[in-house]
Amino acid sequence: MKKYILFFFLPVLLIGLHACDEGRIYENAVVATGEGRTVKMTGRISGVDKWSGDYCVVVAGFDDESDYAIVSKVVPVSESDNDEIRLTMSGITDEVTTVELCVINKLRKRIVSLVAMECTEIADTILMDAGTVDASMYNAIQQKIFNATCTACHGLSTTPGGGLNLLEGHSHADLVNRASTTVDGKMRVMPGNASESVLHLILGTDISSDWRIDHSQMITSSDMQSLIGNWIDDGAQP
Ligand code: HEC
Structure with a gap:
């Protein structure tokens, strides 16, 4: 099933050249399953575009055991540092215990955690206020x-x-x-x-x-x- 979804979204890969676009495959694949909780993140986040192509600034869900993101969504680049960014990510399954604003590498391993929030409570929507964050490399x-x-x-x-x-x-x-x-x-x-x-x-x-x-x-x-x-x-x- 997973393979099928990946192939289905493969054309997305061809749209952009930046490594972060790969993240959208995962993001879409997760949304396509239509299950789980939703996280709504807001924050003034600067420096997202200052990472080299090996990394991506994302909102991601993790379990307690692994440094590898279970779900992730790329944080968009804000036009000015004062712009508030809003990001919604669905498909946060029960295994996810922490939602983070963080930087992952191409293998989706967490490299730097910027803001972390536990989300063990049963709630359909997880609200995350990241505040003002300098997310530059x-x-x-x-x-x-x-x-x-x-x-x-x-x-x-x-x-x-x-x-x-x-x-x-x-x-x-x-x-x-x-x-x-x-x-x-x-x-x-x-x-x-x-x-x-x-x-x-x-x-x-x-x-x-x-x-x-x-x-x-x-x-x-x-x-x-x-x-x-x-x-x-x-x-x-x-
Ligand atoms: C315990 C003290 C100490 C710590 C902790 C330390 N350094 Fe140093 N560092 C020195 C000293 C002393 C020198 C000069 C070495 C000498 O003169 O023999 C030096 C030299 C250097 C140099 C060479 C500078 C040059 O112009 O060539 C770099 C680069 C450097 N350190 C980076 C770091 C980084 C990065 C860290 C942290 C990961 C770090 N140091 C932690 C004491 C320290």
């Missing part, structure tokens, strides 16, 4: 990686490690197209080239193993390493 890196793991030494201390300040409002200017203080001839971030960027190398390889601080085990999640790599390869936009 760089803000996700700032919040989930730099603020969580790096700023204690890179900004909050009196002398930032390696002279690199990773605090919000400083990090982008301190990283992009700035010469590395530790590796001769390399940039901290060279837009379009993650494999030549010290930020990517320091987290994904052992180049820092004999520095004062070994960074190689700081980010063990391959999803977070890919997030940094894809952001750089896609132009390192603010």
Whole structure:
């Protein structure tokens, strides 16, 4: 049955080239079954268009066990940051216990959760007010990686490690197209080239193993390493 629905909606694939359009297949397939609850999300959500093609900002339903979305619907790009976005998604089956505004990858795995809401109560309609959200790729890196793991030494201390300040409002200017203080001839971030960027190398390889601080085990999640790599390869936009 599922296969039949997928084939039925296959022409949708041909309409757009952006990876997010693939999401609409799932969305339509789910709606076509006509069962389950409905989520109505509202919010002022900026930065949706700043993700590289490997990712999609969506409203999605998850169960407790898996990081893979059971249902998802692509959040439209708002014309201006102040526009309120309204999104309705049907087909939220009983197995869904959390509805999230989040970022998923092509496999529909949750990469970054922006707003999460439990929905275990029996209600036909789930109302979700996401509020004002900066959903851009760089803000996700700032919040989930730099603020969580790096700023204690890179900004909050009196002398930032390696002279690199990773605090919000400083990090982008301190990283992009700035010469590395530790590796001769390399940039901290060279837009379009993650494999030549010290930020990517320091987290994904052992180049820092004999520095004062070994960074190689700081980010063990391959999803977070890919997030940094894809952001750089896609132009390192603010
Ligand atoms: C425990 C303190 C500490 C933490 C936590 C830390 N760093 Fe560092 N970092 C340093 C120090 C110190 C240096 C300079 C290394 C040296 O001089 O040997 C450095 C250097 C760097 C450099 C090289 C800068 C350049 O110009 O070449 C990058 C990039 C970097 N860190 C990124 C990060 C990121 C990203 C995180 C979080 C995932 C992080 N660091 C977490 C202390 C830290």
